[in-house]
Structures are given as structure tokens and as C-alpha cells.
Amino acid sequence: MFLWGTATAAYQIEGAADEDGRGPSVWDTFSHEPGRTREGHTGDVACDHYHRWPEDVALMAGLGVNAYRFSIAWPRVQPAGSGPVNARGLDFYDRLVDALLEAGITPVPTLFHWDLPQALEDGGGWLARDTAHRFAEYAALAAGRLADRVRMWITLNEPFVHMAYGYAMGIHAPGRALMTGALPAAHHQLLGHGLAVGALRAAGAEQVLITNNCTPVWSASDAAADLAAAEAYDVLHNRLFNDPVLIGKYPDLSAYGVANLDSVHDGDLDIIAAPLDGIGINYYNPTRIAAPSADAGLPFEDAGISGYPTTAFGWPVVPDGLRELLVHLKDRYGDALPPVYVTENGCSQEDVPGPDGVVDDRGRIAYLERHIQAVRRAQREGVDVRGYFVWSLLDNFEWAEGYHQRFGLVHVDFATQRRTPKASYAWLRDFLAAAED
Numbered sequence: 001m002f003l004w005g006t007a008t009a010a011y012q013i014e015g016a017a018d019e020d021g022r023g024p025s026v027w028d029t030f031s032h033e034p035g036r037t038r039e040g041h042t043g044d045v046a047c048d049h050y051h052r053w054p055e056d057v058a059l060m061a062g063l064g065v066n067a068y069r070f071s072i073a074w075p076r077v078q079p080a081g082s083g084p085v086n087a088r089g090l091d092f093y094d095r096l097v098d099a100l101l102e103a104g105i106t107p108v109p110t111l112f113h114w115d116l117p118q119a120l121e122d123g124g125g126w127l128a129r130d131t132a133h134r135f136a137e138y139a140a141l142a143a144g145r146l147a148d149r150v151r152m153w154i155t156l157n158e159p160f161v162h163m164a165y166g167y168a169m170g171i172h173a174p175g176r177a178l179m180t181g182a183l184p185a186a187h188h189q190l191l192g193h194g195l196a197v198g199a200l201r202a203a204g205a206e207q208v209l210i211t212n213n214c215t216p217v218w219s220a221s222d223a224a225a226d227l228a229a230a231e232a233y234d235v236l237h238n239r240l241f242n243d244p245v246l247i248g249k250y251p252d253l254s255a256y257g258v259a260n261l262d263s264v265h266d267g268d269l270d271i272i273a274a275p276l277d278g279i280g281i282n283y284y285n286p287t288r289i290a291a292p293s294a295d296a297g298l299p300f301e302d303a304g305i306s307g308y309p310t311t312a313f314g315w316p317v318v319p320d321g322l323r324e325l326l327v328h329l330k331d332r333y334g335d336a337l338p339p340v341y342v343t344e345n346g347c348s349q350e351d352v353p354g355p356d357g358v359v360d361d362r363g364r365i366a367y368l369e370r371h372i373q374a375v376r377r378a379q380r381e382g383v384d385v386r387g388y389f390v391w392s393l394l395d396n397f398e399w400a401e402g403y404h405q406r407f408g409l410v411h412v413d414f415a416t417q418r419r420t421p422k423a424s425y426a427w428l429r430d431f432l433a434a435a436e437d
């Protein structure tokens, strides 16, 4: 069965930051620091999904999706990132899973969508090797409670974005700007992934995936310097996270002045390359790369993409980039590429309800339709794609952008928490009703 789903993440929708024993995460700390997020927005309340989840499950049932990708908040399960389980935190996901199954919706939890318990960050966060071991312990606790009903699990969400935005550039929590000093955060996340695969399987998980953010990398020209820069960017964004997981080795990082990653110990790559049942791919747009200007500290420069429509975020809309990416993954990894699930794809728009209350987001309808067609083309070209999840079910807390980028199929009025399905919701419902897989 092809999985048609929606995707969300705990910190972006749940709210209830202090309830039922939840501990603080790096995103609570970061969003409460002045100047970190647009207008100082935080996820304290977000979509109040922690209380309104029955309504949200009903919205998904009405949409007709057969899968839901959500994330489990580690600080609800282990408020300090280690030690005993907080049963009340897991109770929430237990109820959610039961309600989803009752509605015929396959639950697909992600264990880490960037909300590291603050106590672990205080000990070095993902720069510390110990965090990988703590992650596996947490995975065992979550699966120990849920794996009797949850068959498919995702370990990490987008370790590239978490490393780059959180540890290299300081745009996301935990707000560190270490540039290449952030690389241990890549390795320790991947090690945590590998250790968690073992823990999940031991607890009875049947299918285990990782979700990587991937981008087709376009060189700004055929000049050798631009081609080399594009290759360096591909290494950082795509290969650093796909190669170790799929083929058990790191790509050549010499463009970054790194001969070997010091944080890698003997045996780590065997753990990281534990066989998977699928790979989650999040796709938003391609990236066009040029050689860096003389004073740049990195071996590439983002040259920007013009000639395409853009989302409210300013991201270029290139549906065929999804086909290109999927086919490229198949070409690069061959039989080492497990079945692919597009675990996020979607667009932000300035959605405002009209006087009749209708949100006529026809741009999103066109976006989704064309990206789904791109998935179909990739399938015809031989890529084993088994799922497609729209980001997102609800308008939500979009990290550093606060509540400014609306990605939902359902509009959320953040003052009243009123949910209003947009035109794209009705379109997807009709599309799914007619879909043959």
C-alpha cells in the first residue's frame, strides 16, 4: 500500500510546553531568547495539538490519508534526556496512536525532530558522543511502549538541517555558530541513528527509516570552479548524511579542510550503516551553487535560482527537481537505496481566509499536484517510491520564522485555535478518493 500522509513535528504543533512533566528542550530555550525568532514567537502554545489532537485526527480522517508522520517529543518522554521515563508523556502518544489506528491511519513517528532536552544540550548536545547513546536509550523507551502497535519508525529528521542551522550557523536552536566545528554534530546524530535502529528492532519495530533533507545541486555554470563548488555542496548537504547510512562510509571532506572526522571511532560506521527498510526524503527545492568569492570561509556560495515561481518563504518552486533528486539517488546508490518515502514536501503561502471564510490556496494545489506528478515520473523511471507526506497538516510554528510561514492544508487562527480546511484540503481529499494505489 502506498502511504499517503501528512507530516507534522512535536515542537511545531503541540504547545503544552510545561504540562504533564515535560522538560525544556533547546527550542524552548532558544525561542525565548530575544531576537532568535521572528517577533519573538515561541512554541509555548503552537497549535495546542496536545489538547486538540482528537480534532486533528478527525481532520486527517476526513482528508482520507492512510498515514500520519508526527514526532515524539523526547523531553516529554525523558524530561532531562536521560533517566527514568515520564509515563505521562508517553501516555499522550499512546492515546494518539490508538486514535489513529482506529481511524485507519498508520502512525509513523519520528523520534527526533530537533527538540533535544535542554539538559543534554547543557552537556554538549550533539557535539557530545554521549548524546548518541542517550538517544538510543530514549528510542528503546518510546518503542517499548508503542512498538506493539507502531510498525514504522523514523529515527532522525533532517540531521543536515539540524547540524547546519543549529550548530554551524546558529539560525536554529541550539544557536551555535561553529561553522565546520559543527561536523561532530553530524557524526553523533548518525551514530545515534544507528544505535537507535538496534534499539528499535530489539523492541519489535518492523520498519525503520531515517529522514534526510536532500536537494538537487545545480552548478551555476560549467566552469571548473563552479562545478567543484557544486560538488562540495552536494557532499555537505546530501552525501554526508546519505553515504554513511547507505554505503557505510563518509564522503571526501577535503574541500572543508577535513581529512578525517576525529569524532569517528572504530566500528561506528558499521553501526550507522545498519540495514534500513526505507529512507525518508524531504524535498523543497534545488540549490544552485557557484564558486565562493575570495573572502568566503566555505568552498561554495549559494548563487540563487531565478526564473521559477517562489513560495512565501522565497523558495523556488521546481517540481521536476523532486523527480531529478529521486532518480539521482537511484543512480548514485543503486541496489543500496532502500524503498523511498517522500516524508515532507509542501509550500508556504500567505493564506488569509476570505470574507466567506474560505482559504483559496490554489497555488498550493498546483504545487502538490505537480510534485505528486514528479513522484509518478520517478516511479516510471524505476525509483521504488512508496509514500508521499504533505508538509503540513496544520499551519504551525515554523522555527525561526515563528508563525509567519503557513504550510498547512488546514488554516489555523492562532488567536482562537480555530481550524479551517483550505481549498487544498478539499483538493487532496478528492485526489486521494480517486487514487488507485
Ligand code: FCB
Binding pocket: 009, 012, 157, 158, 161, 213, 282, 344, 391, 398, 399, 407
Ligand atoms: C523542514 C522541517 C520541517 C518544516 C519544513 C518547512 O526542513 O523538517 O519541520 O519546518 O522544513
